[in-house]
Amino acid sequence: QTKNLDISLVKTGCIGFCKEEPIVSVSIPGKALVLLRKVKPDDVERIISLALHGDVPSDRVLCTISDWDHITGNLVYGNEFDTFPEYGEIPFFAHQKKVILRDSGLINPEDIDEYIGIGGYFAAYKALTSMKPDAIIDEVKRSGLRGRGGAGFPAGLKWEITKKAPGEEKFIVCNADEGDPGAYMNRNEMESDPHMLLEGMLIGAYAMGVSEGLIYIRAEYPLAIERLMLALDQARTYGLLGKNIFNTGFDFDIRIATGAGAFVCGESTALAASIEGKTGRPRLRPPRLTEKGVFGKPTDLNNVETWCNVPVIIAKGALWYSSIGAKGNTGTKVFSLVGKVDNIGMVEVPLGTSLHSIIYDIGNGGALGKEVKAVQTGGPSGGCIPVRLFDTPVDFESLNQVGTMMGSGGLVVMDEDTNMVDIARYFINFASGESCGKCVPCREGLKHMLLILNRIVAGKGTRQDIGLLRELAETVQKTSLCGLGQTAPNPVLTTMQYFKEEYDDLISPEA
Ligand code: SF4
Structure with a gap:
């Protein structure tokens, strides 16, 4: 203030290098973008000094960005600090290819102008004003995009099935119910670049002829919800959601449905039930959601990352995308x-x-x-x-x-310090706690697997326990109703296959 400085402090999402956080990016007009790692409150003066004079606090500089060719707008090309490694030379970044995360940590996710400033909503404009809906579906099919939620079903094909399903009223839904322990990709994508998700859904809705979209997101992601709500408001203000988008006569809007954090609600039929206000429990398929989904209407369900891939496919083309x-x-x-x-x-x-x-x-x-x-x-x-x-x-x-x-x-x-049997027990404990209880193999089978694993980890297991554990795992896998039960035994089966000696070590020779 005393020096009358013109410095803006802008919130961004995460640039991804969690180990080095907190990271502050300093953008100096006419110079490079500098990332400062493990920043502490005491560093404020040095950061301002860097912004004013270009003096680099050498012990904190992570890298400079000068070769990230898609960056435009408020970021500046050119490396002023030759003595420091460039972005592309930092091993953590050098071996990555950022398509979805290209702007994470670099733009303000709460400002639609920053997204538009780097080419955001261009793909939606292109799709809605110059492409026929079927041509968009063909483009997504040609790109080879597969669902990023886990199953890997071809996204364009799912769009086509939903579009062809009989019925006037249909929904598109974004599955943002990310619940795997240790997984926070979708959270990062929504917190760092929420408009990318909205743009993907807008393009998909137009292609499938759907006027209502839903984002099903767990309540444990309050910042993502807050930023999505803000992004929705901004998109409506800019005419990117609502009536007559881009003067094409196409109407579309998105609302947010929050889940209470049950892991099973990531399963498609449980998710649909939860949106309808019912208990989130899976049901038998078929019918699939594309035939009978939310409120009994044909529904296309894709996860956050799948939707986020759509704008770049439309902007750069299926050929470009499929070359990666x-x-x-x-x-x-x-x-x-x-x-x-x-x-x-x-x-x-x-x-x-x-x-x-x-x-x-x-x-x-x-x-x-x-x-x-x-x-x-x-x-x-x-x-x-x-x-x-x-x-x-x-x-x-x-x-x-x-x-x-x-x-x-x-x-x-x-x-080397991890006990793999204990890891298997951790995951079975998690799955057992998240079982909705609807079918016996999952509800009872996982409980008994956990009891056996507890015995083995405590050194009280027997050879018979190992055989019983395998038998139970295979039964739960084959006979459970939904994906949760069908896949829950995987950590046990793979640790038994690859780390058998660790089970053997926990069984006493006399047992
Ligand atoms: Fe519920 Fe488990 Fe059966 Fe799925 S497998 S329906 S989670 S009890």
Whole structure:
């Protein structure tokens, strides 16, 4: 104030490098963007000094950004600080390909002008004013985009099925009920760039001829809800939601439905029931949601990340999009890399990248110099993969082949100190607590698996327990009604397959 400085402090979402937070980005007109890591209140003076004179507090500079070619608007090209590594040279960022997270941590998620300033809503404008709805669906199909919620169903095909389903009234829904332990990708996407999600839904709604959208989000994400509400208000004010969008005669709006945090409400039929105000319990399929979804109407359900992929596909084209990733697994995937790994953070890589590259090139291996032992993918529904299989490419089919799954994108790293039986017990305890109780195999089977695991971990298990545990796991997997029960035994089955010796070690020889 005394120096009459013109400095703006702008809130952004997360740039993804959680290990180095709090990070402050300093944007100096005519110079580079500088990221300062592990910032403390005492650093304010030095930060202002940097903004004024370009003096770099060398112990805190993480990197400068000069080569991120899509950045425009208020960010500035050119590296003024040659002695410091550039953004692209920091291993954590260098091995990533940011498509969905391209603006996370760089724009103010509470200001629609910043989103528009970097090309936001261009794709919606292009789609609504110059493309036929079927052409949009074809473009999404050609891109190869598969659902990022875990199942990997082709998104464009699901849109087509919903569009062709009989009935006038239909819904599109965004599944933002992210509940896997250790997973926070969707939360980051909504908190950092909420308009990207709204734009994706707007394009999808137009393509499917739907006038009402819903975002089903857990109440435990208050900041994401707040930013989405603000983004919805701003989009309505700018005529991007509501009546006659872009003067095309197309009407569309989105409302938010909050869930109370039951894990099972991420399952499509339970989610639909919860939106209707009923208890969130799964039902038998078919009929699928595309035939009979929310309020009995045909409904297209995609998760946050799937919707977020849509604007860039329309803006840059299916050909561009399908050039990223692997055959049958195009585009990128966002992961939350957590657990006993050195570089904890939000990671985006082309599908088909190996687990090894994510955990060692980006994650820098085990935390505190420890040896990595395994990684859990797919949350409680996934499995634990040992280091010897880290060449496995991260794609839907390859992960299934080693007994786990993509899930929504949680990657929990375990090191040499982790007991894998205890990990299996943790996940079964979680799934058992989240079971809705509707069907016996899941409700009772998981409880009994937990009892056996408790016995084994306490050193009181027997050889017979191991056989019984496997038998129960296979039964629950085969006979449960919904995905929660069908996949809950995966952590047990994979740890029994890959870490059998750790079970054996806990059984006393006489038992
Ligand atoms: Fe409920 Fe579990 Fe049955 Fe799914 S499998 S319906 S969560 S009891």
